[in-house]
Structure formats: C-alpha cells, structure tokens
Amino acid sequence: MIEIKDIHKSFGDNDVLKGISGKFNPGITNLIIGGSGSGKTTLLKCMIGLHHPEKGSVAYDGRDFTQLNTEERIEIRKEIGMLFQGSALFDSMTVEENIMFPLNMFTDQSRSEKLDRVNFCLDRVNLDGKNKLFPAELSGGMKKRVGIARAIAMNPKYLFCDEPNSGLDPKTSIVIDELIKEITEEYNTTTVVVTHDMNSVMGIGDYIMFLHEGKKFWEGSNKEIAKTDIQELNDFVFASRFMKAAKDKF
Amino acid sequence: MNFTNFGRYILLLKAAFKRPEKWKIYIKAIFQQMDFIGVGSLGLISIISTFIGAVMTLQIAFQLVSDFIPKTIIGSVNRDSSILELSPTISAIVLAGKIGSAISSEIGTMRVTEQIDALEIMGINAPGYLILPKIIAGITMVPILVIISMVLSITGGYLGGTLSGAVSPAEYIQGITTDFNPFTIAVALVKAFVFGFIITSVPAYEGFYVKGGALEVAQASTRAVVVSCISILACDYIVTQLML
Numbered sequence: 001m002i003e004i005k006d007i008h009k010s011f012g013d014n015d016v017l018k019g020i021s022g023k024f025n026p027g028i029t030n031l032i033i034g035g036s037g038s039g040k041t042t043l044l045k046c047m048i049g050l051h052h053p054e055k056g057s058v059a060y061d062g063r064d065f066t067q068l069n070t071e072e073r074i075e076i077r078k079e080i081g082m083l084f085q086g087s088a089l090f091d092s093m094t095v096e097e098n099i100m101f102p103l104n105m106f107t108d109q110s111r112s113e114k115l116d117r118v119n120f121c122l123d124r125v126n127l128d129g130k131n132k133l134f135p136a137e138l139s140g141g142m143k144k145r146v147g148i149a150r151a152i153a154m155n156p157k158y159l160f161c162d163e164p165n166s167g168l169d170p171k172t173s174i175v176i177d178e179l180i181k182e183i184t185e186e187y188n189t190t191t192v193v194v195t196h197d198m199n200s201v202m203g204i205g206d207y208i209m210f211l212h213e214g215k216k217f218w219e220g221s222n223k224e225i226a227k228t229d230i231q232e233l234n235d236f237v238f239a240s241r242f243m244k245a246a247k248d249k250f
Numbered sequence: 251m252n253f254t255n256f257g258r259y260i261l262l263l264k265a266a267f268k269r270p271e272k273w274k275i276y277i278k279a280i281f282q283q284m285d286f287i288g289v290g291s292l293g294l295i296s297i298i299s300t301f302i303g304a305v306m307t308l309q310i311a312f313q314l315v316s317d318f319i320p321k322t323i324i325g326s327v328n329r330d331s332s333i334l335e336l337s338p339t340i341s342a343i344v345l346a347g348k349i350g351s352a353i354s355s356e357i358g359t360m361r362v363t364e365q366i367d368a369l370e371i372m373g374i375n376a377p378g379y380l381i382l383p384k385i386i387a388g389i390t391m392v393p394i395l396v397i398i399s400m401v402l403s404i405t406g407g408y409l410g411g412t413l414s415g416a417v418s419p420a421e422y423i424q425g426i427t428t429d430f431n432p433f434t435i436a437v438a439l440v441k442a443f444v445f446g447f448i449i450t451s452v453p454a455y456e457g458f459y460v461k462g463g464a465l466e467v468a469q470a471s472t473r474a475v476v477v478s479c480i481s482i483l484a485c486d487y488i489v490t491q492l493m494l
Binding site: 048049050073074075077078080082084089090091101104105 | 271272275359360363364365367368370371372373374
C-alpha cells in the first residue's frame with residue numbers, strides 16, 4: 001500500500017499541489033485523474049521521488065520515502081516499476097536489452113535465466129519474438145507494451161503508469177488498460193495510473209482520485225463516478241458529447 | 251559558467267564518481283565509449299594533424315628566410331610546436347566539437363525523453379552510469395589520440411617540407427632529432443589528460459540538465475562546445491604556465 005499525506009509542491013509562485021492525501025491499495029487499479037495542469041503528473045513524480053515535496057509524506061508499506069537517504073531510496077526503487085508517457089525506452093538498446101537492463105544491474109542471474117525472464121515478460125505483453133528490434137522500429141502501442149515488460153521485469157511491488165494511453169488509438173488503449181489491470185491483479189501490485197482517458201476511468205478505475213486545481217476534489221470508484229453531482233468532476237468526466245449522452249442513457 | 255552552474259557541475263561530478271552498481275556493466279560501457287571517442291575520432295585527427303604539420307613546415311620555411319638560420323630549425327620548431335601546442339590543443343578543440351556535441355545531445359535527448367528518469371526510478375545512479383564511462387574513456391583516449399597526432403603532425407611536416415622543396419629530408423630529420431627535450435611530451439600528455447576530462451564532463455553536464463525539447467537540446471549542445479573550447483584554452487594556459 002502507498003499512503004500519501006498532505007503533499008504540497010510548488011514551482012516558484014505556482015502552488016501545484018495544495019495538501020493532497022490518500023491511500024492506494026494493492027491488487028486494484030488506482031487512477032489519478034484531472035484536467036491539464038491539475039497536478040496529477042506532479043503528484044506522481046512526488047510519489048516516486050523525481051520531485052521533492054515541500055511538505056507531506058509518501059509511505060511505501062509504512063516506509064516514509066521522503067525521509068529516506070539516497071541508499072535507502074534505492075532499495076525502494078528496486079521495488080518500483082514505471083511506465084512513462086513516452087515509454088522512455090533506451091534508444092541504443094534492443095527490446096531484449098531494455099528489459100534485461102534492470103536484471104543486469106541488480107541480479108546475479110545467469111544469462112539464460114535473464115533471457116527466460118525477458119521472454120516471459122515479452123510473452124506477458126504479447127510481444128514474443130520481438131527481442132532484437134530497436135525502439136525506433138516499434139509502433140507507439142508496442143513501445144508501451146515493451147515499457148510495461150521492462151517495468152515488470154523485476155517483479156515490482158509498486159507499478160506507476162504516466163498517461164499510458166496517450167497517443168494510442170482506442171483499441172490499443174484498451175489492450176494497454178487491460179494489461180495493466182491483469183498484471184495488477186495477477187501480482188497483487190500497488191498500481192497507480194495517471195490518466196485523463198475516460199475509457200480507462202470507466203474500464204479499470206477501481207479507485208479514482210480526482211484532482212482539481214492542485215487539490216483532491218473527489219475519490220471513489222468507476223461505478224460511483226457516474227452518479228456524482230460534483231460540478232467540477234462532471235465537467236471533466238462528461239466533457240465530451242458521447243460521454244454526456246452515455247450518462248443520460250445510463 | 252557562473253558560480254551556480256559551477257557548483258552544480260561539481261555536484262554532478264561527485265554523483266558521477268560514486269561507486270558503480272555493477273562494475274561489469276560500467277566496464278562494458280567504458281569500452282564502448284573508448285571505441286566511440288578513440289577509434290571513432292582517429293580518422294579526423296589523423297587528417298587534421300597531417301595537414302597542420304605540413305602547413306606549419308611551409309609557413310616556418312617562409313618566415314625563416316635568412317642565410318644565418320640553418321634549415322634544420324624548421325624541423326625543430328615544427329616538432330616543438332606540434333608536441334607542445336598544436337597536437338594537444340587543436341585536437342582537443344576538434345574533439346570538443348565532435349565528441350562534446352555528441353555527448354551533450356545524447357544525454358540531453360535522454361533527459362527530455364525521460365530515459366534519465368527511467369534510470370533513476372530503477373534505482374540506478376544516472377550520473378554514474380551515463381557520465382563516468384565517458385570521462386574515463388576521455389582521459390584515456392584523448393592522450394592516445396594526441397600522441398598519434400604528434401607523430402602525424404611531424405610526419406606531415408616532413409612530407410609537406412620535402413615535397414615542396416622547402417627543406418631537404420636530411421635537414422628536417424636532423425632538425426627534429428636535435429635538442430629534443432622529452433619533458434615536452436609530459437607537458438602535452440598532462441594537457442591531453444585535462445582536455446579529455448573537459449571534453450567529456452562539460453558536455454555531459456550541459457546535457458544532463460536540459461529542460462524542454464529539441465530546441466533546448468540543440469542549444470545545450472552549442473553551449474557545451476563553446477564552454478568546452480573556452481575551458482580548454484584557459485586550462486592550456488594554466489598547464490603551460492605551471493609546467494614550463
């Protein structure tokens with residue numbers, strides 16, 4: 001479980017996060033949603049230590065990440081898998097080398113053991129046989145899947161996904177969403193997904209935290225979100241005509 | 251570089267020189283960088299050094315038109331100029347353009363495409379993994395390139411001088427072998443070592459802290475070359491002052 005308490009973060013005079021608290025439980029897909037500039041990516045970066053919050057705490061199963069030194073943070077980071085918005089695959093490495101990279105760095109496994117793990121991860125994201133391709137040879141959806149394969153290579157306890165569907169067609173987005181949900185349930189990971197994709201919200205949002213102007217405005221599940229009467233949330237979720245029509249019909 | 255940048259540069263170097271997570275991977279990266287910096291620059295350095303040596307000989311011969319000055323001086327002036335200044339400094343400035351811009355763009359692109367964030371999330375010391383192998387490769391390969399450059403520059407002087415008739419082969423060889431001071435080689439190697447460090451670490455710093463996109467990566471790359479060249483010239487003066 002990841003617990004955040006009273007997270008504050010500002011850049012210059014701009015207060016991006018204004019005291020956000022919440023709990024993200026394992027085995028379910030936790031979503032952070034909100035409009036552009038609402039602070040969701042900043043919150044994610046505060047949680048994984050890429051930004052340092054001015055105030056507040058981030059606890060990974062009781063271990064306060066914000067109070068740890070660099071060496072202690074590395075131990076927690078080994079338990080973290082992350083899928084980046086742009087996949088962040090290493091350009092100079094093949095798919096196989098990308099997935100094997102954390103295994104090379106942190107395990108003493110033999111080459112064949114590491115290769116077995118790589119093949120298992122690739123099979124898990126339906127990319128078996130793509131070992132020798134370079135990131136430049138992959139489509140956007142394939143890059144995301146390789147990103148997921150790399151994120152799960154070390155059997156992470158915590159999985160973070162930053163806008164996993166950005167730039168993908170609706171069909172591929174659903175494949176990625178389902179993959180994230182399956183992995184979360186299969187390995188009981190604590191998964192936190194930052195998104196503004198309404199298909200993801202409705203499809204895999206077991207727990208949803210809605211941010212608005214740097215504050216937590218609402219939390220609940222995808223079943224509850226359709227029934228809320230909070231104006232800001234409705235404006236965000238049902239902004240499109242299609243979603244509005246679907247709500248009216250629902 | 252203002253004081254804030256210099257402070258950040260020192261802190262980045264401190265992070266880069268932390269104990270590696272796994273030496274085996276770093277050693278592989280060091281050899282890759284040695285290949286890129288050393289072998290990859292050999293052709294360019296060879297061409298530049300040979301021509302500079304040839305041109306230097308012709309210019310020295312042009313300026314020393316006097317019956318009182320023996321032509322063997324042409325060889326000895328070319329030798330000392332090549333060893334002490336032309337080979338280390340011109341090579342370093344050329345390498346700052348070639349290697350420095352490549353390092354800055356590579357690391358800068360990794361920054362803007364979140365690849366450095368990915369390394370940090372994995373628990374890897376990104377400055378160490380990305381910068382340390384480049385610095386080690388720089389401080390080992392640049393001195394080797396400079397030695398090759400010295401040899402080729404003096405050889406270029408021989409070819410240029412004899413083919414043009416400015417100096418005879420015997421006079422040139424007598425010139426380069428007369429009154430040779432081996433300490434000049436030591437000075438050149440110290441310069442090469444310092445320049446190798448600058449050529450790799452300054453562009454790495456510029457790339458590592460890029461914010462933005464393609465435009466900022468390009469600007470960082472330009473800045474890396476400019477700052478490296480100025481640093482090389484400043485250090486050239488300091489090392490020369492201290493050692494000669």
